[in-house]
Amino acid sequence: MQSTSVDNDTLYQVVFDLPGGAITIMVSANEFILDAARREGIDLPSLCERGWCLTCAVKVISGSVDQTASLRFYEEDRQAGFALICTGQPRSNLHLRPGAVEEMRAHRDAHHLPAPRGTRSRSIKPPRTSA
Numbered sequence: 737m738q739s740t741s742v743d744n745d746t747l748y749q750v751v752f753d754l755p756g757g758a759i760t761i762m763v764s765a766n767e768f769i770l771d772a773a774r775r776e777g778i779d780l781p782s783l784c785e786r787g788w789c790l791t792c793a794v795k796v797i798s799g800s801v802d803q804t805a806s807l808r809f810y811e812e813d814r815q816a817g818f819a820l821i822c823t824g825q826p827r828s829n830l831h832l833r834p835g836a837v838e839e840m841r842a843h844r845d846a847h848h849l850p851a852p853r854g855t856r857s858r859s860i861k862p863p864r865t866s867a
């Protein structure tokens with residue numbers, strides 16, 4: 737999946753708050769955050785992978801995410817501190833809390849914005865470890 741490209745391959749530090757503790761990975765400015773997490777063995781929920789269904793929603797504790805590639809992402813979502821990492825690219829170092837689909841649906845409902853149903857949140861697994 738392609739997105740708006742940036743001029744460089746700047747690497748950003750992305751911290752995920754996961755059940756087993758915080759995990760830090762490096763993500764390129766031209767890479768979707770979900771893809772980078774998978775590359776590092778972090779199994780996070782997703783479904784459409786087009787920035788529509790909210791399954792991959794995270795809470796942004798700090799930092800900036802480019803959601804240009806998302807099919808449906810609103811300024812209200814950004815202001816409320818949500819991101820869709822399937823189609824989100826880092827524009828700064830980030831601190832993220834995965835597993836925010838229900839929160840983001842509630843936020844969308846409260847703002848009379850589309851909040852797709854039909855998917856369930858699932859628990860976030862700790863990252864795989866190599867033996």
Ligand code: FES
Nearest residue numbers: 783785788790822
């Ligand atoms: S997986 Fe559907 S919005 Fe990210």
